[in-house]
Amino acid sequence: MWKRLHSFAGSLRDFGGCTRHNNGASSSCQNPGGGDLDLGQRASRVNKGGPTMPFQAVRLYIQDHHVVMDNGIVQVTLSKPAGIVTGIRYDGIDNLLEVLNRETNRGYWDLHWNPPGGKGIFDVISGTRFRVVVENDDQVELSFTRMWDSSLEGKYIPLNIDKRFILLRGSSGFYSYAIYEHLQEWPGFDIGETRITFKLRKDKFQYMAIADNRQRLMPLPDDRLPRRCQALAYPEAVMLVNPKLPELAGEVDDKYQYSCENKDNQVHGWICFKPPVGFWQITPSDEFRTAGPLKQNLTSHVGPTTLAMFHSSHYAGKELVLSISPGEPWKKVFGPVFIYLNSASNGEDPLFLWEDAKVQMMAEVQSWPYSFPASEDFQKSEQRGNVCGRLLVKDRNTSDDYILANGAYVGLAPPGDVGSWQTECKDYQFWTRADENGYFSIKNIRTGDYNLYAWVPGFLGDYRWDAIVNIISGCDMDMGDLVYEPPRDGPTLWEIGIPDRSAAEFYIPGPDPKFMNNLYANHPDRFRQYGLWGRYTDLYPDTDLVYTVGLSDYRKDWFFAQVVRRKDNDTHVGTTWQIKFELDKVDRNSSYKLRVAIASATLAELQVRVNDANAQRPLFTSGLIGRDNAIARHGIHGLYRLYNVNIPGARLVEGENTIFLTQPRCTSPFQGLMYDYIRLEGPPFSGSSNEASSSFK
Structure with a gap:
């Protein structure tokens, strides 16, 4: 009993x-x-x-x-x-x-x-x-x-x-x-x-x-x-x-x-x-x-x-x-x-x-918020407020209509820049998940001033409603329909991964048999095994990863972390990954957009070169970024970063092109990047798209 x-x-x-x-x-x-x-x-x-x-x-x-x-x-x-x-x-x-x-x-x-x-x-x-x-x-x-x-x-x-x-x-x-x-x-x-x-x-x-x-x-x-x-x-x-x-x-x-x-x-x-x-x-x-x-x-x-x-x-x-x-x-x-x-x-x-x-x-x-704590600093339910609304997505490459923000993460956090909630650590945050129709409800919010933030699995970037949300005791605020327009200049030419702020969908190798935690044998969280960073050298002992759009499968062919490669004398070298892709036509007078979402960075640098691996100066560099340490600590993600790189059409050719992603920092085996999602967009859309009906429900 x-x-x-x-x-x-x-x-x-x-x-x-x-x-x-x-x-x-x-x-x-x-x-x-x-x-x-x-x-x-x-x-x-x-x-x-x-x-x-x-x-x-x-x-x-x-x-x-x-x-x-x-x-x-x-x-x-x-x-x-x-x-x-x-x-x-x-x-x-x-x-x-x-x-x-x-x-x-x-x-x-x-x-x-x-x-x-x-x-x-x-x-x-x-x-x-x-x-x-x-x-x-x-x-x-x-x-x-x-x-x-x-x-x-x-x-x-x-x-x-x-x-x-x-x-x-x-x-x-x-x-x-x-x-x-x-x-x-x-x-x-x-x-x-x-x-x-x-x-x-x-x-x-x-x-x-x-x-x-x-x-x-x-x-x-x-x-x-x-x-x-x-x-x-x-x-x-x-x-x-x-x-x-x-x-x-x-x-x-x-x-x-x-x-x-x-x-x-x-x-x-x-x-x-x-x-x-x-x-x-x-x-x-x-x-x-x-x-x-x-x-x-x-x-x-x-x-x-x-x-x-x-x-x-x-x-x-x-x-x-x-x-x-x-x-x-x-x-x-x-x-x-x-x-x-x-x-x-x-x-x-x-x-x-x-x-x-x-x-x-x-x-x-x-039972939250509890009614029994005696401190006046802990606000009870009647002292708090509520917020509801609906989040829609407007991505003209996907649809001229609004898209329901199914499963969106929606939250109130202290006022700040877009995405600032992920590094905010002084005050309070209140989060929920939107339903399949994009409706959200956040209850029992402490009084104060907030921004409303969101991100939507399947779409790049972060949303922030620009106005300050002032929560007072007893308020029930209906924010109506909010529209997120994710970063987008032109049509998707190709993409790698899923924009979900995690590298979990990429290839995660089995561990070295010497370093097993049996809990994670045949487990969905394969990334939690010790020593997976060393498996990159086992798989790519002499040359780095090459991914061919249209032939490669990111679930099998994109290693979950761009780590350093170990050399025989126990030193390490930086790595350069290649993305090969075909273009039938190139608008040399327009700009293409490479969007790189980073799921984690540890004392790393992202350099981007296009069709010239030996170019002295990269087209883009992030500079030294990140202290997530997610590679060593089996975290599959750290802080989310999004980089938007303009590629002049003159850098591209009709036929085969190659984008080189270099991570040169190599003083530790744990330095590197985890990618969330990579997308190449064509030249900006011309003309105007049909606006979605404001009566969409």
């Missing part, structure tokens, strides 16, 4: 307005049918009509150096006043966290920061002041703050940080969020990363789950010790030589193999088989995570470690470092996120704990 308890917090919001008083004096949850719900009624609602379940009241125990929250289901112990989670008791296990670690190395908020121009500093955030924000039978909310003043300059990041932890009645888990604040008169800083880290007991949690097709029995942390593993090309990756589980011998372990895009990173965690217990990190909203839905972040990895990533520069580099200038006021709420615990009776399949965690994740998503 399942011992499954959904989060009482999320369920409350589904059946009525819940008012809590921060002084701890009272709590009132209104019944939509009239009158307050008693505890038995609440439990019945939570369990969808099941038998009444009298949940124990939440209790708070304050000790000299610790504080304990207990609701009869889960007990959470935090250090006082530091606010480090030192213990989680659940289902008969005294502590789910690693008891062999110091108390400061179990469950904590952390950040990596530096003063402008200074060295990086890793900081486990320890509070200096503890207070009880809410304490009643239904809820406890605790605050652990660290305030900054000039005497701390150079020692701590110039931020006031307020970490909050919440335990609710009937909840099989607990919540955490934090408010970071920088005052105008304070010095500046850079943040590369901030997150919550939980380190679980290695003797119990050995099975990790990130997605339906990304879960496995994991190596132990001891397996990464020098005597049990072989170091590979960078510290995060090792080959397991003598693991405690012999069946894992010969496999590669690398935490970046378990990265995930924000849009898919809603629940992940670990399963203990004896007893069958699950530990899950649930992120119900992306609004506080930086850089939009495609940003990739770490999830869980060997430790056993689980992470709630709020901000990182992974898969982007310095363009995603959060920089606050001296004199710049800033405040942001990160979270809440939910740590969910579940269990099964002996004899039940422990892997169904993952299925239950997904159900709980959906309940948390539907």
Whole structure:
């Protein structure tokens, strides 16, 4: 029989307005049918009509150096006043966290920061002041703050940080969020990363789950010790030589193999088989995570470690470092996120704990924004606004009519340039997917000024609605029909790939058998195997890739990354790829357009030459671009870049032409480019096309 308890917090919001008083004096949850719900009624609602379940009241125990929250289901112990989670008791296990670690190395908020121009500093955030924000039978909310003043300059990041932890009645888990604040008169800083880290007991949690097709029995942390593993090309990756589980011998372990895009990173965690217990990190909203839905972040990895990533520069580099200038006021709420615990009776399949965690994740998503956080900085649903509309595409090469923006990514992010959302990391973003007819609806947007941004799979480039979208409390804004005109000068002469901001459709080779992660054998995410950059040299030992339009197939003949080629003496050389194509006619007085969409760049340069591989000066160069590191970190994309190259007709000939794409930077095996999509357009359209009917529905 399942011992499954959904989060009482999320369920409350589904059946009525819940008012809590921060002084701890009272709590009132209104019944939509009239009158307050008693505890038995609440439990019945939570369990969808099941038998009444009298949940124990939440209790708070304050000790000299610790504080304990207990609701009869889960007990959470935090250090006082530091606010480090030192213990989680659940289902008969005294502590789910690693008891062999110091108390400061179990469950904590952390950040990596530096003063402008200074060295990086890793900081486990320890509070200096503890207070009880809410304490009643239904809820406890605790605050652990660290305030900054000039005497701390150079020692701590110039931020006031307020970490909050919440335990609710009937909840099989607990919540955490934090408010970071920088005052105008304070010095500046850079943040590369901030997150919550939980380190679980290695003797119990050995099975990790990130997605339906990304879960496995994991190596132990001891397996990464020098005597049990072989170091590979960078510290995060090792080959397991003598693991405690012999069946894992010969496999590669690398935490970046378990990265995930924000849009898919809603629940992940670990399963203990004896007893069958699950530990899950649930992120119900992306609004506080930086850089939009495609940003990739770490999830869980060997430790056993689980992470709630709020901000990182992974898969982007310095363009995603959060920089606050001296004199710049800033405040942001990160979270809440939910740590969910579940269990099964002996004899039940422990892997169904993952299925239950997904159900709980959906309940948390539907309950967002939560009604119970006490901080006024966390806006509740009634304080927010909504936006809807429809996005259409106008591409005259495809149709003279409007095209429905099926599956478009549509979002509100702080005002900026076209596409700036992918490097925006100070404030909030709100994204959705349009339906098959291009209609979109974005709900529960925090008040403030935004631009509306979008991109449409299958079409190049980025859309931005130029007007500022001002969200006020309670607004419901219908933006009507919006039209995106993607970059287009002339008809498509040929194209390579799919414009979807990823290199996943190109040829991804099988890994070197010496460097396997068996999870990704025959897996859709073939790109997550270690060492694929080296396979290019195996396939092209002496000459580089040549792609012939009309004969070649990008799924088989276009290597997923233009990497360097390894030489016998372990040095590397840059590479030049060729695209050969035929033109029956050439308008030598017109200009042709080469559009090159880059899915990732790592200390790379794109040079374009036409019909002369040895031309001293390229027709186009991007200059040095990118610190995505997606080649080494199995990311298949980093930051999106679009280059539009004019090719004078005089450079082309009737018959066979060749475009040379050179990536000359070669001091590291990880330098290179991933292409998203390449298109050659003919001379600009002449005349006017038929305009689409404005009454199109």
